[in-house]
Structure formats: structure tokens, C-alpha cells
Amino acid sequence: MTNYIDNAIKVFENNFDLKKDEKVVIITDDSMREVALPFYEAACKKGNETIFSQFPAIYKSGEEPPALIAQAMKDADVALCVTQASLTHTRAKKEAAATGTRIGTMPGMTLSMLEKGAIEADPATIQKLTKYFTELLERSSQVKIEKDGEVLTFSIEGRKGIPSTGIFREKGQAGNVPSGEAYIAPLEDSANGKLIVDGSIAQLGKVDKPVTLSVENGKLVSATEKQGQALLELLGTDEGKTIAEFGIGTNPSARITGVVLEDEKVFGTIHIAFGSNKPFGGITEAGVHIDCVVQEPTVWIDDEKIMEKGKVLDPNLPSV
Structure with missing residues (x-):
């Protein structure tokens, strides 16, 4: 998993310019846990306060996530949504962004995609x-x-x-x-x-x-x-x-x-x-x-x- 973690660290550094004192939430579902874990490990390795939040994978792209997930997005400085269906076009994402959270949505992300492409x-x-x-x-x-x-x-x-x-x-x-x-x-x-x-x-x-x-x-x-x-x-x-x-x-x-x-x-x-x-x-x-x-x-x-x-x-x- 080391290579995946190294590339996940690059995502935090290159895409988010993640600072040491920023709080991170990794949001995933039951079907995407394996792909989300390298991002959790990467944020922890960088020394950031990080939580891993997982919910059942019984939803469609564009459907609103559970209220607890929506709140976690608002409470973080950086939120990564590594889910099977997309949270990109949801009120939860829009409202969290309005509070200042920087959000990366990664619907359907695979370990292969974390390596190349x-x-x-x-x-x-x-x-x-x-x-x-x-x-x-x-x-x-x-x-x-x-x-x-x-x-x-x-x-x-x-x-x-x-x-x-x-x-x-x-x-x-x-x-x-x-x-x-x-x-x-x-x-x-x-x-x-x-x-x-x-x-x-x-x-x-x-x-x-x-x-x-x-x-x-x-x-x-x-x-x-x-x-x-x-x-x-x-x-x-x-x-x-x-x-x-x-x-x-x-x-x-x-x-x-x-x-x-x-x-x-x-x-x-x-x-x-x-x-x-x-x-x-x-x-x-x-x-x-x-x-x-x-x-x-x-x-x-x-x-x-x-x-x-x-x-x-x-x-x-x-x-x-």
C-alpha cells in the first residue's frame, strides 16, 4: 500500500496544499473502503487531525448523504469523498463548501487510478x-x-x-x-x-x-x-x-x-x-x-x- 499512500500524499500536497493544522475527513461507503484507506493513512502520516467516516453504499449519484456525513463535511477544512456514487452535485457538498471546506469528490475511484492516468x-x-x-x-x-x-x-x-x-x-x-x-x-x-x-x-x-x-x-x-x-x-x-x-x-x-x-x-x-x-x-x-x-x-x-x-x-x- 505504500505506493498508494505516497500518491495520496501528493494529492493532499499538490491539489489541496494541505497545512499541518487543518482537519481532514475521509468520507467513503461500504464498497469503497479499500480505496479510501490510503487517503486516510496519508493524512495521518502528514500529522493532520483526521477522521474516517463510512456509510452504507445504498444510494445513487446526486442523492444526499446521511445528515452525519453532511455535518462532517462542514466541520473539516478538507473533505475527500471516496464513494461509489457521486456526492459532487449535492446540497451537502454545496453547503459545506459555503462554510469554507475544500472538497474533493472521487466517485468510483480505483486503486489503479491512484497509480496512473x-x-x-x-x-x-x-x-x-x-x-x-x-x-x-x-x-x-x-x-x-x-x-x-x-x-x-x-x-x-x-x-x-x-x-x-x-x-x-x-x-x-x-x-x-x-x-x-x-x-x-x-x-x-x-x-x-x-x-x-x-x-x-x-x-x-x-x-x-x-x-x-x-x-x-x-x-x-x-x-x-x-x-x-x-x-x-x-x-x-x-x-x-x-x-x-x-x-x-x-x-x-x-x-x-x-x-x-x-x-x-x-x-x-x-x-x-x-x-x-x-x-x-x-x-x-x-x-x-x-x-x-x-x-x-x-x-x-x-x-x-x-x-x-x-x-x-x-x-x-x-x-x-
């Missing part, structure tokens, strides 16, 4: 790429995505672009670790068309056969293949089936692994999510948030093609 990326490169795409989203209004002949369109007008760099050194900063994405909440009733998902789906893993999603007036109305049906079941209600997020991967070291935490960060991919988006500028509270990753898409923003089959076309893009 997205976690090895140069932080400065991720920060530059993420800033570039966040500013692009912020000043734009319309998005069109094409993949294998199917097209999905939606509006992002008036919504705030969100950077996720995985670097949280100031009070209240929060997001995924490892990271590398720029994302935004589309207008909830604006999406229409079809999208082919061929990367991965949160909680369902790598896509076995490409899944075609059909969206009408912002709602996911149908999905092909077994994983598409499983997605519909995960999302549940109409609120859960509402488009929630459009994201662009900005991590050149990330790989498609079957774990959306890393998959949605792959440079040259985009992802669409359904469900809750109120924590980052939307209006939907659904108790679920599921991301769907698309490889090698062609993307237009305000009628300008910015990506063709996963290759970014803008010559002003910071070098990778």
Missing part, C-alpha cells in the same frame, strides 16, 4: 485548458453536438461556465479529484435531438454497444440497448430525465476506464448529464445526476465548429 496530469496544463473552455462556454449561447449522423442541440444562454481543475487551495473550492473539465448547466427545456453515447455511463461503466439517447424539450424520452434501459431506470422521474450538464474534458492524461470520474475528463470527449443541476446554476433538484461520455464528437458552439471528431480546431488553444 488522469491523476498524473500536469496541473498547469489542466488549468490553462479548463480556463479556455470555461470562458468559451460562458460567452456562448447555443451548442450542437454531432456523432455518427445524430445531432443534439440545446441552449446555454445566460448560464455560468464552471471550471473543474482538481486544484482546491482556497477556502470553499470544490470539485472532482482527479479532474479536468469545463461544464455548464443547459437551459432545462432547450435540448432536442439524439446523442450517441459510446464512452461510459456513470454507475454503469464502459458502454458495450453505442447507446442512442433521444431528447425532447430537455427530457430524455428513450434510450437504446440494455445500458440505455438501465440509465432510464437510474434516472427514474421526469426531473431525473431532465438535461442537467454539458461538459468538455480537459485532461490530456485521462483514459476511458469505465469510471466516469476519469472518463469525463478525457481531452477530446464531451459529456451530457441528466438530473440535478441546481448546485451549479440550474433549477433541477432530482436526487440523481448521471453523466454520459461521448468519444470523438463534432461540436459547434454558436455556429462555430470548435471540435471535429474529438480534435479541437481553434489554433488559439493552449498547447497540450
